[in-house]
Amino acid sequence: MICLFFDTSLDLLKVTLLKDNEVIYDKQMITKNDHSSYLVPSINEAFKKNNIDFKNLDKIIVGIGPGSFTGTRISITIAKTYASSFNIPVIPISSLEQMIYSVYDYDYYVSIIEEKNDNMYIAIFDKDRKRVLDDSYINMEKLYSILNDLNGKVAIISNSNKRYDNYDCFEKKINPLEISNNININNHEVNPHLLKPNYIKKIEAEAKL
Amino acid sequence: MKDVYILAIETSCDETSVSIIKNGEEEISTIVLSQIDIHKKFGGVVPEIASRNHVENITIVIEECLQKAQMKVEDMDAVAVTYGPGLAGALIVGVEAAKTLAMIYDKPLIAVHHIAGHIYANRLEKKLKFPLICLVVSGGHTEIIYMKENYSFEKIGGTLDDSVGESYDKVARVIGVPYPGGPVIDKYAHIGKHTYNLPVPLDDDSYNFSFSGIKSAVINLVHNEKQRGNEINVYDLARSFEDVVVDILTKKTMRAVNEYNVKQLLVAGGVSANRWLREKLKQLCDKENVELVVPEFKYCTDNAAMIGAAAYYMYLDKRFSSLDLKIKPTDKIN
Incomplete structure (x- = not known):
């Protein structure tokens, strides 16, 4: 069982190749708006170094945002081109859900991607990692009203080292092995042609119409 | 020599297009998915919407292109893609798809300049004879290019401000023709008189x-006539505008044709569909005995297909690119 995971929806590029539940290639780097130069070469390296034929891949897990529109499109385009060419199952996963698999033993996992002006993307998962809040775009005030309604031990995992008062805070760490083991809790295979980013935000021009 | 099949991808603006070309001259299949109806309501191409589509x-x-050709990527000798110029978010989709295909099928990757593509659209029509001059006229470009041989591009002149396509679209907007107005202006011009x-x-x-300058002149003229309570004859205005634009385009192009003593004159880009420009260049080339x-x-x-x-x-x-190929949204042809 060979599984390829990759994500470029935020400033981190992450490529991991798993074979029978073991990490056989792992790359992570901050590329400063240049994921395009590194993602395909990294995937290529993952297969070449391990002498694996591209046709022999069993599964692709790909990050679909929210995050950078262009960054997400880079991963999605590669995933859908690869998957549709060789009929490989592809499973999309939110960048927010990816963040919760390096923290354990909480009743709720709240993942946050910070944006400008105290706005943020947020999702919430329960102790079984089941999703209880869809990926949303909210402000700080709304965040605290949501947090107040959660009963139990809450972990906040975010893409910065920002602290949220009275809560256990963690900086995000992407753990593809755990993601792969838990992928079926909230996600399922999609037709690669229909794979697209989860932008959440509307386009300005459309909002103005 | 063995036949060469190239799978080409173009996503530089608002058309998603894939084509299979044999030996650089024969179209096996081409699919063009235009987003023009989506962008119409915004009065122009919205880059983020183009990228999303x-x-x-x-x-x-x-897949449609391969099915139409009844071929597989395995049958291709290379994968080609437009790397620029164009809209960054749009270009990147084509480039990532092409890089992925090149990687998983182990095919050479070829990065094509968008304008080189427009010029070589003519190769699908006729064999090119060098040296030649090419007039590139589109929504983003107005250039005169001298080619000594295949794939050598020397820009000898170009627009200092608006492209000719832009000026058509802006004039269209002033007289109330919806985007994309260029082709409509051309139609109106055939009905009107130069008054x-x-x-x-x-x-x-x-x-x-x-x-x-001419764009501003049209805007002022329309404004002044309206103030005086006079109605604009849009057909006559379109004709007057097109006459002046085509005159200067053809005058300078023909001067280049003579000065560089070329065998062919090529026209490339969206505005090459302009009927009056085609007619006038045909007349002038016939007179000068140059092949158009x-x-x-x-x-x-x-x-x-042109890519x-x-x-x-x-x-x-063997000018191949590696898998770290980057888009170049503002790349010049030389």
């Missing part, structure tokens, strides 16, 4: 153009 459609268009007096744009010894080559109408606007045609010569020269 490309990512949703790219693999469907690739309005418009300034001749940059009539000097250079091969450069300037279209912002214009692309078929379907190859005038953005398409991947496949241009890529063939890079294939022969």
Whole structure:
């Protein structure tokens, strides 16, 4: 069982190749708006170094945002081109859900991607990692009203080292092995042609119409 | 020699297009998915919307093109793609798809300049004879290019401000024709008469153009006539505008044709579909005994067939790109 995971929806590029539940290639780097130069070469390296034929891949897990529109499109385009060419199952996963698999033993996992002006993307998962809040775009005030309604031990995992008062805070760490083991809790295979980013935000021009 | 098949991808603006071209001259199949109806209501191409549509459609268009040709990527000798110039978010979808195909099928990757593609659209029409001059006229470009041989591009002149396509679209907007108005202006011009007096744009010894002046002149004229309570005859205005623009384009182009003593004159880009420009160049070329080559109408606007045609010569020269190929949204042809 060979599984390829990759994500470029935020400033981190992450490529991991798993074979029978073991990490056989792992790359992570901050590329400063240049994921395009590194993602395909990294995937290529993952297969070449391990002498694996591209046709022999069993599964692709790909990050679909929210995050950078262009960054997400880079991963999605590669995933859908690869998957549709060789009929490989592809499973999309939110960048927010990816963040919760390096923290354990909480009743709720709240993942946050910070944006400008105290706005943020947020999702919430329960102790079984089941999703209880869809990926949303909210402000700080709304965040605290949501947090107040959660009963139990809450972990906040975010893409910065920002602290949220009275809560256990963690900086995000992407753990593809755990993601792969838990992928079926909230996600399922999609037709690669229909794979697209989860932008959440509307386009300005459309909002103005 | 063995036949060369190239799968080409073009996503530089608002068309998602994939094509298979044999030996740089024969179209096996081409799919063009235009987003023009989506952008119409915004009065122009919205880059983010274009990018979103490309990512949703790219693999469907690739698959359709292969099915139409009844071929597989395995049958291809290379994968070619437009790397620039164009809209960054749009270009990146084509480039990532092409890189992925090149990687998983182990095919050479060829990065094609969008304007080289427009020029080589003419190769799908006729064999090119060098040296030649090519007039590139589109929504983003107005350039005169001298080619000594295949894949050698020397820009001898270009617009200093608006492209000719831009000026058409802006004039269209002023007289109330919805985007994209250029082709409609061309239609109106055929009905109207040259009655309005418009300034001749940059009539000097250079091969450069300037279209912002004539655009402003049209805007002022419409404004003044409205203030006086006079109605504008849009057909006559379109004709007057087109006459002046086509005159200066053809005048400078023919001067280049003579000065460089070329065997062919090529026209490339979206505005090469302009009927009056084609007619006038035909008359002038016949007089000068120079062969005029214009692309078929379907190859005038953005398409991947032209990218496949241009890529063939890079294939022969083994000018391949590595998998870290980057888009270049503002790349110049030379």
